[in-house]
Amino acid sequence: MSDPDENLPAQHLNSAVPSGPTRREFIGQVAVAGIGFGIGSNLHAEDYFQKTRAAAPGETTVHLEINGAQKTLRLDPRVTLLDTLREKLALTGTKKGCDHGQCGACTVLVNGRRVNSCLTLTVACQNAKVTTVEGLAQGDALHPVQAAFLKHDAFQCGYCTSGQICSAVGLLSEGHAQSDAEIRELMSGNICRCGAYQNILAAIKEARVAV
Amino acid sequence: MNEIIGKPIDRVDGRLKVTGGARYAAEFQLPNMAYAYLVQSTIAKGRIRSMDVSKAVAVSGVLAVLTHENAPRLKTPPEDKSFESKLGEKDLLPLQRDQIYYDGQHIAVIVADTFERARDAASLIKVEYDPENAVFQMEQALSQAYEAKESFGRKAQSRRGDPDAGFAAASIKCEETYITPIEHHNAMEPHATIANWNGDELTVYDSTQWVLGTRKSIADLLGISAENVRVISPFVGGGFGSKGFMWAHPVIAAMAAKTVGRPVKLVLTRQQMFSATGHRPRTIQKIGLGATREGKFTVVSHRTTTQTSVVEEFLEPSGMSTRVLYDSPAMEVKHLLVRLNTGTPCPMRAPGEASGTFAVESALDELSYKLKIDPIQLRLLNYADKNPQTNQPWSGKNLKQCYERGAAAINWAQRNPEPRSMREGRFLAGYGMATATYPGNRSAASAKVQVLRDGSVIASSCTQDIGTGTYTIMTQIVSEALGIPVARIEFKLGDSKLPKGPVSGGSQTAASVGPAVQAAALSARSKVVKLAIADKDSPLHGRKEDEIVSKNDRLFLADDTSKGETYATILGRSQVPFIEAECQTRVSTREKSGDENTGTKKNEAGAKESGGGCFAATSDENVDREQYSFHSFGAQFAKVQVDPLLGMVRVVKWVSVMDIGRVLNLKTARNQVCGGVIMGLGMALMEETVLDPNRGRIVTRDLANYHVPVHADIPDIDVQFIDNPDPFINPFGGRGVGEIGITGAPAAIANAVYHATGIRIRELPITPDKLISA
Ligand code: FES
Ligand code: FES
Numbered sequence: 001m002s003d004p005d006e007n008l009p010a011q012h013l014n015s016a017v018p019s020g021p022t023r024r025e026f027i028g029q030v031a032v033a034g035i036g037f038g039i040g041s042n043l044h045a046e047d048y049f050q051k052t053r054a055a056a057p058g059e060t061t062v063h064l065e066i067n068g069a070q071k072t073l074r075l076d077p078r079v080t081l082l083d084t085l086r087e088k089l090a091l092t093g094t095k096k097g098c099d100h101g102q103c104g105a106c107t108v109l110v111n112g113r114r115v116n117s118c119l120t121l122t123v124a125c126q127n128a129k130v131t132t133v134e135g136l137a138q139g140d141a142l143h144p145v146q147a148a149f150l151k152h153d154a155f156q157c158g159y160c161t162s163g164q165i166c167s168a169v170g171l172l173s174e175g176h177a178q179s180d181a182e183i184r185e186l187m188s189g190n191i192c193r194c195g196a197y198q199n200i201l202a203a204i205k206e207a208r209v210a211v
Numbered sequence: 212m213n214e215i216i217g218k219p220i221d222r223v224d225g226r227l228k229v230t231g232g233a234r235y236a237a238e239f240q241l242p243n244m245a246y247a248y249l250v251q252s253t254i255a256k257g258r259i260r261s262m263d264v265s266k267a268v269a270v271s272g273v274l275a276v277l278t279h280e281n282a283p284r285l286k287t288p289p290e291d292k293s294f295e296s297k298l299g300e301k302d303l304l305p306l307q308r309d310q311i312y313y314d315g316q317h318i319a320v321i322v323a324d325t326f327e328r329a330r331d332a333a334s335l336i337k338v339e340y341d342p343e344n345a346v347f348q349m350e351q352a353l354s355q356a357y358e359a360k361e362s363f364g365r366k367a368q369s370r371r372g373d374p375d376a377g378f379a380a381a382s383i384k385c386e387e388t389y390i391t392p393i394e395h396h397n398a399m400e401p402h403a404t405i406a407n408w409n410g411d412e413l414t415v416y417d418s419t420q421w422v423l424g425t426r427k428s429i430a431d432l433l434g435i436s437a438e439n440v441r442v443i444s445p446f447v448g449g450g451f452g453s454k455g456f457m458w459a460h461p462v463i464a465a466m467a468a469k470t471v472g473r474p475v476k477l478v479l480t481r482q483q484m485f486s487a488t489g490h491r492p493r494t495i496q497k498i499g500l501g502a503t504r505e506g507k508f509t510v511v512s513h514r515t516t517t518q519t520s521v522v523e524e525f526l527e528p529s530g531m532s533t534r535v536l537y538d539s540p541a542m543e544v545k546h547l548l549v550r551l552n553t554g555t556p557c558p559m560r561a562p563g564e565a566s567g568t569f570a571v572e573s574a575l576d577e578l579s580y581k582l583k584i585d586p587i588q589l590r591l592l593n594y595a596d597k598n599p600q601t602n603q604p605w606s607g608k609n610l611k612q613c614y615e616r617g618a619a620a621i622n623w624a625q626r627n628p629e630p631r632s633m634r635e636g637r638f639l640a641g642y643g644m645a646t647a648t649y650p651g652n653r654s655a656a657s658a659k660v661q662v663l664r665d666g667s668v669i670a671s672s673c674t675q676d677i678g679t680g681t682y683t684i685m686t687q688i689v690s691e692a693l694g695i696p697v698a699r700i701e702f703k704l705g706d707s708k709l710p711k712g713p714v715s716g717g718s719q720t721a722a723s724v725g726p727a728v729q730a731a732a733l734s735a736r737s738k739v740v741k742l743a744i745a746d747k748d749s750p751l752h753g754r755k756e757d758e759i760v761s762k763n764d765r766l767f768l769a770d771d772t773s774k775g776e777t778y779a780t781i782l783g784r785s786q787v788p789f790i791e792a793e794c795q796t797r798v799s800t801r802e803k804s805g806d807e808n809t810g811t812k813k814n815e816a817g818a819k820e821s822g823g824g825c826f827a828a829t830s831d832e833n834v835d836r837e838q839y840s841f842h843s844f845g846a847q848f849a850k851v852q853v854d855p856l857l858g859m860v861r862v863v864k865w866v867s868v869m870d871i872g873r874v875l876n877l878k879t880a881r882n883q884v885c886g887g888v889i890m891g892l893g894m895a896l897m898e899e900t901v902l903d904p905n906r907g908r909i910v911t912r913d914l915a916n917y918h919v920p921v922h923a924d925i926p927d928i929d930v931q932f933i934d935n936p937d938p939f940i941n942p943f944g945g946r947g948v949g950e951i952g953i954t955g956a957p958a959a960i961a962n963a964v965y966h967a968t969g970i971r972i973r974e975l976p977i978t979p980d981k982l983i984s985a
Contacts, residue, residue: 078327087326092238093231095448097399098481102914105399133231146229150221153878156886157678158228159399159448165229188921191914193399193449194678195889196882197925
């Protein structure tokens with residue numbers, strides 16, 4: 001990825017923290033969450049776990065705006081934004097492909113910026129505005145990027161599609177996507193194992209005109 | 212006729228996919244859901260001495276920890292010769308014994324009220340092992356290699372003519388060894404199951420390419436009747452073969468749900484999938500070609516050594532397509548297997564053809580340079596006008612046209628045949644080509660079509676759409692048969708309650724389910740027509756059935772379009788709520804024995820009734836398929852640029868020309884071929900699963916370390932189709948398209964790299980280190 005801005009959760013962590021828990025609380029929560037992260041099945045780490053593991057965390061209150069709706073949630077601070085959407089709010093349009101920031105399937109817009117929601121703890125999104133694929137259409141009218149994806153068959157199984165679309169929406173609103181090469185490069189954080197890349201490119205080029 | 216088959220219509224499920232409304236296995240909402248998290252072994256062979264679960268159990272919210280010590284007992288399923296289901300690992304029933312056969316084997320499952328708590332508790336289980344010496348590299352076990360018996364019912368060893376005499380008669384020989392690495396499917400949607408018991412009845416939401424196979428496997432393992440299991444799978448986020456055979460996790464989810472008395476959701480992590488949900492095994496392939504000075508083959512020999520696990524015998528049948536690719540008087544195909552302490556391999560997109568064509572089509576390229584014959588010309592010289600193994604005529608083959616059109620599209624004529632002769636700026640440029648091939652599979656299927664009173668339609672079959680376009684293509688077939696627009700038709704699939712459909716594997720779904728759907732639609736139409744003919748108030752009253760045609764919701768006289776009425780009008784006047792027809796077709800084009808010169812196109816045994824009384828199914832079954840060989844072919848052309856200093860290869864232009872019979876939907880078909888080519892590009896240049904040589908643990912177990920092609924890796928891909936209907940495969944003339952796109956693709960790239968650099972890489976992937984050190 002050549003775009004230094006792409007998929008950087010840290011950016012909105014910084015902007016979200018001051019209005020949320022105090023920095024000290026926040027860091028404490030992240031530290032607790034961090035050690036449980038994604039290496040649950042890795043038994044080599046078990047001794048490390050048992051030595052360093054803090055007591056199970058309590059719940060935290062988080063306020064969010066998701067697709068225009070205000071939400072107040074009581075959450076285990078280890079819950080990622082991705083799991084909040086999928087498991088707590090039944091917004092399953094956002095997909096989990098790797099849970100490690102390596103595939104882009106979980107891409108959503110946080111305060112208008114593209115973010116890997118699997119790498120984003122919800123407690124770090126205090127008062128943030130989150131837009132998911134479910135929030136792009138206006139009633140029955142598809143967002144131009146969605147319409148272009150449909151028209152150009154820019155997917156097969158559809159599992160990477162929400163992330164592709166959110167990335168493309170972010171890309172276009174940031175004024176990127178000026179050339180084919182730029183689109184290809186900047187969309188490379190979103191893996192499509194079905195290999196619909198050529199059609200994704202065509203769709204984004206068409207949507208570029210409409211957006 | 213509407214002539215809607217063949218039109219590049221938008222996917223009927225596309226709107227759901229672009230709005231996030233398509234529901235995949237892990238996304239069904241059930242009240243009181245619990246979350247399961249798996250623990251996997253960290254040794255490759257041995258026994259579990261002890262498992263201390265006390266800390267895990269103590270985590271608040273944990274509902275159960277299941278290990279081999281306390282998990283419910285499973286039944287050993289009966290051996291299933293009829294291919295109604297297939298376990299990924301028949302000799303490893305999950306959580307039953309203390310034995311470890313490979314690193315990353317499931318050894319425990321934690322169930323908790325939240326995902327976070329289950330994952331946390333999983334990290335607290337303390338396992339002690341008694342390890343034993345494990346073997347996980349083929350080279351360590353070659354002395355124990357044995358001849359495999361079969362692959363999907365086809366004999367694994369075959370020959371024709373006298374191979375020794377063929378080599379003796381050859382003026383030019385080419386004998387080389389080619390290696391393909393372990394590869395992983397890495398469908399974007401992780402394997403996932405939700406299991407929910409209601410008394411003795413189990414509902415399973417699963418990401419599967421084979422709904423009915425999963426249902427039977429779960430029922431067999433639990434020792435309950437398949438009637439009591441319902442499997443639901445409306446959307447599958449890619450499979451590529453990894454979701455065909457059933458792995459351990461669906462039954463683990465069922466056991467966990469039974470234990471805690473709640474619905475349980477079990478999603479594998481990307482890392483866990485690397486050991487427990489299959490892979491394409493490594494192959495070592497020795498190819499021997501003998502030819503006359505003019506370039507006519509005297510012999511083709513293909514000897515594959517590949518690996519499987521100690522708990523299942525899966526064969527990557529790399530040599531299968533070698534039997535039919537070219538006309539050679541002598542041919543020998545051998546497949547040897549080595550058993551290793553690794554996870555179990557399974558089909559991955561074009562199993563056998565993808566790895567095998569890399570070897571054979573590379574070898575042909577090498578021979579073409581030795582003979583100084585153009586690579587296309589060499590293939591034409593040995594063109595097989597009929598199936599060389601069985602002497603059957605092809606049901607339809609237009610490969611010469613594929614070569615011609617592909618060569619024109621990539622501008623083959625401007626290729627300087629001399630290796631390392633073409634430059635573009637600081638890059639070396641090269642062109643390569645290869646033949647693509649895949650069997651034209653079809654097997655038994657059934658479907659139901661209901662025309663409702665308002666003239667809308669519900670059609671269904673228990674098939675799957677794994678991104679291939681099944682929803683869309685079946686809807687097109689119904690639309691054309693009934694003359695009712697696509698927008699008024701709903702197609703249902705992915706539910707074991709629907710009429711029986713086959714596994715979505717072997718590129719057979721459209722060719723197999725399509726005819727059943729078409730037959731059911733034609734039968735339903737015929738019933739409505741009869742209703743109108745019998746109805747005094749209908750303008751069609753008293754006419755003959757064959758005088759009546761249908762279009763735009765209407766049934767009318769072919770020679771007087773004003774005389775007719777809509778489906779809704781006919782059904783509205785009658786007192787019936789709907790008209791329905793269910794049809795079964797039993798046709799199979801799958802090769803059964805691999806025996807030479809025997810008819811192998813038998814209708815599948817064990818099917819209950821012929822055609823279910825459907826005239827269209829019956830006439831389809833009556834086509835004499837015994838005499839034909841069903842196979843798709845195509846030509847792959849690649850242009851690459853290689854950085855001579857860094858050894859980096861970029862594919863800059865691609866042309867695929869495919870002959871798959873009639874194209875049912877140009878949009879989805881083209882997309883399928885592109886997807887295959889891209890996976891082939893990954894296979895050629897980057898995909899490789901690496902094991903720790905000391906411990907047998909996969910070290911490339913995520914998408915940062917296992918590289919799949921990303922957007923920036925992909926050139927313009929020009930996909931063309933011959934689009935000649937295959938007159939024998941099915942009434943609409945279409946063979947499958949899901950797998951052929953990957954075949955030949957790695958060889959075309961390897962051949963282009965050789966042309967660009969003069970360096971022949973015989974071990975995939977072609978990474979910069981190999982080019983630099985050559
Ligand atoms: S799930 Fe977040 S990047 Fe893959
Ligand atoms: S559409 Fe299947 S991964 Fe992109």
